[in-house]
Amino acid sequence: MIKLHHLRIGRSIFTVWLLEEVGVDYELDVYLRHPQTMRAQEDLKAVHPLGKSPVIEDGDLMLSESGAITTYVLAKYDTENKLHPNKGDLTVWADFQQWLAYPEGSVFAPLLLKMLTLRSGIDHPVITPFSDTEIALHLGYIVEKLADRDYIHGAFSGVDFGIAYVVSMAERLGQLEPYPTLQAYIDRCRARPAFQRAVERAVE
Amino acid sequence: MIKLHHLRIGRSIFTVWLLEEVGVDYELDVYLRHPQTMRAQEDLKAVHPLGKSPVIEDGDLMLSESGAITTYVLAKYDTENKLHPNKGDLTVWADFQQWLAYPEGSVFAPLLLKMLTLRSGIDHPVITPFSDTEIALHLGYIVEKLADRDYIHGAFSGVDFGIAYVVSMAERLGQLEPYPTLQAYIDRCRARPAFQRAVERAVE
Numbered sequence: 001m002i003k004l005h006h007l008r009i010g011r012s013i014f015t016v017w018l019l020e021e022v023g024v025d026y027e028l029d030v031y032l033r034h035p036q037t038m039r040a041q042e043d044l045k046a047v048h049p050l051g052k053s054p055v056i057e058d059g060d061l062m063l064s065e066s067g068a069i070t071t072y073v074l075a076k077y078d079t080e081n082k083l084h085p086n087k088g089d090l091t092v093w094a095d096f097q098q099w100l101a102y103p104e105g106s107v108f109a110p111l112l113l114k115m116l117t118l119r120s121g122i123d124h125p126v127i128t129p130f131s132d133t134e135i136a137l138h139l140g141y142i143v144e145k146l147a148d149r150d151y152i153h154g155a156f157s158g159v160d161f162g163i164a165y166v167v168s169m170a171e172r173l174g175q176l177e178p179y180p181t182l183q184a185y186i187d188r189c190r191a192r193p194a195f196q197r198a199v200e201r202a203v204e
Numbered sequence: 205m206i207k208l209h210h211l212r213i214g215r216s217i218f219t220v221w222l223l224e225e226v227g228v229d230y231e232l233d234v235y236l237r238h239p240q241t242m243r244a245q246e247d248l249k250a251v252h253p254l255g256k257s258p259v260i261e262d263g264d265l266m267l268s269e270s271g272a273i274t275t276y277v278l279a280k281y282d283t284e285n286k287l288h289p290n291k292g293d294l295t296v297w298a299d300f301q302q303w304l305a306y307p308e309g310s311v312f313a314p315l316l317l318k319m320l321t322l323r324s325g326i327d328h329p330v331i332t333p334f335s336d337t338e339i340a341l342h343l344g345y346i347v348e349k350l351a352d353r354d355y356i357h358g359a360f361s362g363v364d365f366g367i368a369y370v371v372s373m374a375e376r377l378g379q380l381e382p383y384p385t386l387q388a389y390i391d392r393c394r395a396r397p398a399f400q401r402a403v404e405r406a407v408e
Binding site: 049050052059060061063064065066067068070071075076087090091093094095097098100101102104105106108109112113116117120122124125126127130137138141144203 | 253254256263264265267268269270271272275276279280291294295297298299301302304305306308309310312313316317320321323324326328329330331334341342345348
């Protein structure tokens, strides 16, 4: 059984959702953020030196990094390739790898900049315009990719966990108003039964 | 043959190095940054809507995201698994995925923050201490992982491209002085014949 070290509230809800979609048994170890700093506390550092979440344990394996966790869980438990392509067509498989890497590789950093300037209430003459430009570039690119599809690759797949995470972060930062396509996308993700089960189990 | 869209000067030199280590034939399409803004210019946007580099083409495939490019190139061309593990031992394979995802997933963002504050010469009361703390956390973690190994996984492997990229970025930002282990690591990477060939071919 997988054990998920789950920091509330944060991105690990998207890992709970992954585990629910794949249908693997799991247990949750729940951690709370420091009420003032909103950062993870020492209890999570006892699990992993970076004090990060999500972290999963599966037998002897301890694994961090959302993207790597998705890759691993799909490889081990999505044995019928319902949520990820096999390597039969390397071009399709490579595109899947690109969309797996894209949220962390490109979209997260400008959203983090925006979060830090918004939370502090202090703009920065270079960082604020940089994050605005990059956020618009990337949200626009995701809109373009979605076009009239329900999910990034048409049918729901493993790349939607990471994209839903950054789109949901953009929503929380008040960035989604110009992008009804993305609002509809994140609402669609949240309406999935597996997402609902994840929220029931991990949020309250 | 792989075509690499190579923006000078930037991270795509690490993709040239990857191609040299794997020993695959490639050609370079070279782009230059805007002399004032230091950003990619319109010519690169004609190749890829995000105007990013590295981007590779391989037959019909157009692929962005450094991590995905590494994953793809190793899957297709490192057929003897010299630079990446096969799935025989899923625990070893998963750890490899984690270290592939880690540079972009965790280390890049705080370095980007540091780059933006340094370049502008303007600190930010929240962002500056945040980036300092995170950079120290991650560089310390890489030191701990390296311990007395030459490379992240002992022998040189596919995870070293991404780690060398962020360590080299940290060096450029003047962050390496407290970490002689990391300075030795990046020097060791640069001394590799494949890295030398990459510089010869891609830098001048």
